[in-house]
Amino acid sequence: MGQNCTACLKGTPAEGKNIQDMDLSKKNIGGGLLEVIKEDQMENIETPLQSDRGDKKYRLYTGNPNMQMSHKAREIEGTFPHLDLSFEGINTYYLEDGSIYTGNFNENYEKIGKGIEVTKDGSKYVGDFKNNMRNGIGRLITAEGNSYEGEFCKGVFEGNGKLCLDKLKYEGNFVNNLQHGKGKEIWNDGSYFEGMYEKGLKNGFGKFIWNDNSWYEGEFKDNKLEGRGVYCWVSGKMYEGLWADNKMNGFGVFTWKDGRRYDGNFVNDHKHGKGQFKWPNGKIYYGSWEYGKQHGYGEIMFYDLKKGLFVTKKGIWEKGIIKEWLKK
Template identity: 40%
Template sequence: MGAGSSQDGFCECKDVVNRIVHADTVDEYAMHMVAATDEMEARPDADEVCKAVKISPVAALPSKKPKAQARPKLEDKDGGNYQGEWLGCYRHGRGTQVWSDGSRFSGQWFHDVPHGLGRLEQEDIYDGQWKHGKASGHGIHIATNRVRYEGEWLNDMKHGHGEEHYNDGGRFSGSYEEGKKSGEGTFRWPDGSEYKGFFHEDLICGQGKQKWSDGRMYEGQWEANQIHGKGRFKWPDGRSYVGDYQRGLRHGTGTFRWPDGKVYQGGWEQGKQHGHGSLTDKAGKTIEGEWSKGLRVQ
């Protein structure tokens, strides 16, 4: 082996060693070792040099990953500052960043972005889990109007199960999707009224049941926060209606019962008897006829 070839082999070997020693994981180490074996078989001169420097799995595999290190507070040109741990030139580990506008994040960092547990204080506040710079996981958010949400997050949006409390005493508990109430949930008003059922994009929509504080109750279909479709409505004085609704009004076909036993069955329009119907009085006598805007016309 000549001097020139030995030097070339040494350079090749040095490059292989460098890749192996700087492997971050066991998988990367194994990958580089396989590649090194292939290279050494193809270059006998380099193989001899590598044997001379005694490459071994024990020597090459990194025992520990680089550790984050604390450094003095760093001021930036915009007036903000960071104090905490670094990994190279990245904020990494625990630290606090204060921006020039007064916003502040204190918590865990990973490669220069919030990742793990942390608290962001600006006009609103978020305290909880982060993933790659975005609120993801479980967290608490207090909005500028002091509305408080606690629950699941995904990519900076309420997503999953959560509970929201409002300033007037109302609250919601249920499912969120991409920042909006969607799926099953329960909404309670300050006066004690309650809705249990389905939501879609922040609106009551689908099957649900609402009880009002004055004793009224409706169970049935909803659309865009309004009673819409088929359902049953009961009043505390004994009245009831079963039938069709349109945008909050009785509309279509339905049956209305009074507490004294009187019953109307037939057509409805805009909340009033309309079209063909029958009326049975409390004595059991039934008459059929036509109604218009709540009045029998024939």
């Protein structure tokens, strides 16, 4: 008569994808050192910018800046539509930091307006500059082949944008290079999350759908299922209630496709504490549970065919097995 729920809850709610691994704040999206293809340095003639100060010298660059891009960056750039920027009469310079820049400068030798920058590590940025920093709308392709298209402010992702990494894509809001606000992540395996972020982590309300079509909709905290939410398994099982640390913790309702239902407390995905279990035939157990099994005092109510009425029996259970029926 005991009901062992371990098999019923087979598999953890977050199986199929470790949400914590998707923390973009830990991803390297800014580039890294690698071997770069360089032009013949003899083509670069050292010349001052047109200014009376002349204290800052750049070399005029007459080669192809794309040759400094990494192989991966050039490969990814080929998948994007061409950006047509008109630079008639504007020179290309090899700057002191090792980058190659095509565009305008202000009186302080700072990049300004629309420009193209190929950095020393092999990354490429095309877009707006202000006070020597990426500012406005632009596209960045890193040496590793990651890309970002959208808004920049003072050199960082700020505002709405689209970030493409090796295993996933994110489209939504950014603050200081991190996902912040509303956004959507899509993984290569078809899984996706849509909801709220805070400082690069899933925080607040959202919906996560795994590639096997199981899903969770509810509250998140620091990339974990935490708070109130609903999880639905492909098999038809469903849990609605409280979560903590990616597990069912607190009061909730668990239903099965065949009509079974449990209303009660959970601890780390197990029925634990007080709860009621109802079978499809109308039989009900209400009482104590311990790690998924009836344990301690409980009452069971069922329909007695001989008597033609519902009967309630009280007893003591131990690890899912009735040990003693109590007299009324």
